[in-house]
Amino acid sequence: MKNTFDAIVIGAGHNGLTCACFLARAGLKVLTLDQYHTVGGMATTEEITLPGFKSDLHAFGYQFANLSPVPQELNLSAYGFDLIWPDINYSHVFPDGGIISMHRSLEDTVQSIGHYSKRDGETWRRLAEQFVQQKDQIAAWMNSPPATLAAANVQRSQMPHGMDEYRFELQSLRSWTNEVFEAEETRLFIGALACHASIGPDDAGGAHLAWLFASLVQILGNRVVRGGMHNLPLALAEYLRSKGGQIRTGARVNKIVLKDDHAVAVRLSDGEEIAVSQLVVSNTDPRQVVVDFLGEEQLGSDLIQRMQRYEWGDAYFVIYLALDGPLTYRAGNDAARSAYVHPTPPTLGYLSRIYTECRAGMLPAAPMILMCNDSAIDPDRAPANKAVMKLIALNVPYEIRGDATGKIPGVTWDAVKEAYADHLIELITNTYVPNLRDRILKRVVHSPVDMERVFPSAVRGTITHGAFLPYQSGSLRPLPELGQYRTPVPNVYLCGSGSHPGGGISMAPGRNAAQVILGDLKGA
Incomplete structure (x- = not known):
């Protein structure tokens, strides 16, 4: 399996795209994947009622x-x-x-x-x-x-x-x-x-x-x-492409593939595996990363159980x-x-x-x-x-x-x-x-x-990747072990609203995660 991309970002919501933009600006070859038919996640705008009536699906x-x-x-x-x-x-x-x-x-x-x-x-x-x-x-x-x-x-x-x-x-x-x-x-x-x-x-x-x-x-x-709010992620997507980044929609991830305790690929729901040489970062909710993409075999039962009791609101x-x-x-x-x-x-x-x-x-x-x-x-x-x-x-x-x-x-x-x-x-x-x-x-x-x-x-x-509670905020969000955008797998990161400072349109989790990732790469 040939390593094609330096970094893969799972989820092309506004935080995932923000993170991808900064990684691409730093010179990494980045692929962003999303299961939906367009970029933006909960920051999309569609003619959901009648032609010509543009509704922000969630964020307004x-x-x-x-x-x-x-x-x-x-x-x-x-x-x-x-x-x-x-x-x-x-x-x-x-x-x-x-x-x-x-x-x-x-x-x-x-x-x-x-x-x-x-x-x-x-x-x-x-x-x-x-x-x-x-x-x-x-x-x-x-x-x-x-x-x-x-x-x-x-x-x-x-x-x-x-x-x-x-x-x-x-x-x-x-x-x-x-x-x-x-x-x-x-x-x-x-x-x-x-x-x-x-x-x-x-x-x-x-x-x-x-x-x-x-x-x-x-x-x-x-x-x-x-x-429409969609013009924010669309602008981020265009910037990403201007730096050589790629985006695939209609591509749902169901596993992060590890070798020697490091991510080496992501597997899509249709079985396709896409190789990665340096890192994977997820803009999905933290439960998907911990429970679905990595799982108990990689992270142990204790972290899985504590993720399962995470409060959604x-x-x-x-x-x-x-x-x-x-x-x-x-x-x-x-x-x-x-x-x-x-x-x-x-x-x-x-x-x-x-x-x-x-x-x-x-x-x-x-x-x-x-x-x-x-x-x-x-x-x-x-x-x-x-x-x-x-x-x-x-x-x-x-x-x-x-x-x-x-x-x-x-x-x-x-x-x-x-x-x-x-x-x-x-x-x-x-x-x-x-x-x-x-x-x-x-x-x-x-x-x-x-x-x-x-x-x-x-x-x-x-819509916030977790309830806003004192024990799910700051470095405790989503869990203390995951509170700095890092996971127990050294080259797998979080960049979504389940991390500080939380939900809403801010671009902060994506940008903050990119700071941590680029700092880790520089210190490696």
């Missing part, structure tokens, strides 16, 4: 990537990558028609919060300014391999308020928002962003994530990739919509101009009930729904005078054990998904968007099971 907002140096380092604008910064990043709407909006202008956001609490508005100004002061430090944390737990503890102990910071990192959303905000509406406005990572109001770590997410969006924007449920024109929100036009809309009652108790129902295996009666106004921000994604959007229920069970709606029989997603979609559309139409139901030209529904069928790394219908 470009947030943490605002802190990434990758677009500049790889000159991605030369390959068609461009961003739109909305005037309104997101809005939270309430059943009575009330609204708070995160405007591009901090002053406008302060005023919007001030309709419910002027004190909360000034508190938000202070919190956003705190992010500005810490932005460079946060970017360095995100775009570097994680410090070891021991090193992080030493660093924290040397900070003037290190123990306060440690408390904040572990604090729940409810605890923190009750401390700093007086209006329940403000608590929901800031706190609902933690739900994007399946963190409930009483989960550890929710406070820090909500502050970080909301502050980053306030200062740097909930930007959108012009023409709550599942997602998506409704893609082609609409016969823009929507009219009960809360007014600012909601229609927002990249995201969060529609909920103004209580943290509402969020608690959702997570209780979801984690008990129940179909939540009124899940937290993220409304993505794709074409309101990027009109070219839909035909003239039409609209495209998606609704994401952020907290549903993967395995159904009951029904909190009281009207949907069945315990398999294939049996209940359309009825559940009917229920959610009815809920939004009756409470928040009166013309939603009548505007729908076509819808396509993806249950958690559908998501996993399309993208195997969407394990149990999740």
Whole structure:
């Protein structure tokens, strides 16, 4: 078997492509493989409903990537990558028609919060300014391999308020928002962003994530990739090819082949083996690498067992919509101009009930729904005078054990998904968007099971390669033995969202893994 490639990257999602780009830029001959029909993974854009209606299948907002140096380092604008910064990043709407909006202008956001609490508005100004002061430090944390737990503890102990910071990192959303905000509406406005990572109001770590997410969006924007999120991985793919890298789609890996405890090839599901001379790096979820690609024979039963208890988080449920024109929100036009809309009652108790129902295996009666106004921000994604959007229920069970709606029989997603979609559309139409139901030209529904069928790394219908939990973060993500992008096999690496800093569009795991790999090659 002839060694053809220096490096093989498994998975052409945005992190896999980012890693491949830096390896190719360093002079390695790189092949990237993906089981899907195109590159991008969960950062793809497709006409899933009707021709001319371009839906981002999963990722829509470009947030943490605002802190990434990758677009500049790889000159991605030369390959068609461009961003739109909305005037309104997101809005939270309430059943009575009330609204708070995160405007591009901090002053406008302060005023919007001030309709419910002027004190909360000034508190938000202070919190956003705190992010500005810490932005460079946060970017360095995100775009570097994680410090070891021991090193992080030493660093924290040397900070003037290190123990306060440690408390904040572990604090729940409810605890923190009750401390700093007086209006329940403000608590929901800031706190609902933690739900994007399946963190409930009483989960550890929710406070820090909500502050970080909301502050980053306030200062740097909930930007959108012009023409669809797919244009980010497409730009990375073009850069990779410009450096001699190759990409094969429709090629699913089922084994990493070892010889003398080193990877020497990858085997595809059709039996083809592709030789590699230096290294293999995987952008898939960490379970596939540990359990499927390497396995107990290579890694031992202890690591396999601990990988099997890795926590994935709550599942997602998506409704893609082609609409016969823009929507009219009960809360007014600012909601229609927002990249995201969060529609909920103004209580943290509402969020608690959702997570209780979801984690008990129940179909939540009124899940937290993220409304993505794709074409309101990027009109070219839909035909003239039409609209495209998606609704994401952020907290549903993967395995159904009951029904909190009281009207949907069945315990398999294939049996209940359309009825559940009917229920959610009815809920939004009756409470928040009166013309939603009548505007729908076509819808396509993806249950958690559908998501996993399309993208195997969407394990149990999740999209972050593992739950955001204190014991699955930093150098502990996904497991301590794998927390520096390395595996026990010396030339097999991880570069996906199952590694620091985690899920979402950031390009950080891919870039960080490339730093580690190139450092190892230099020191070899």
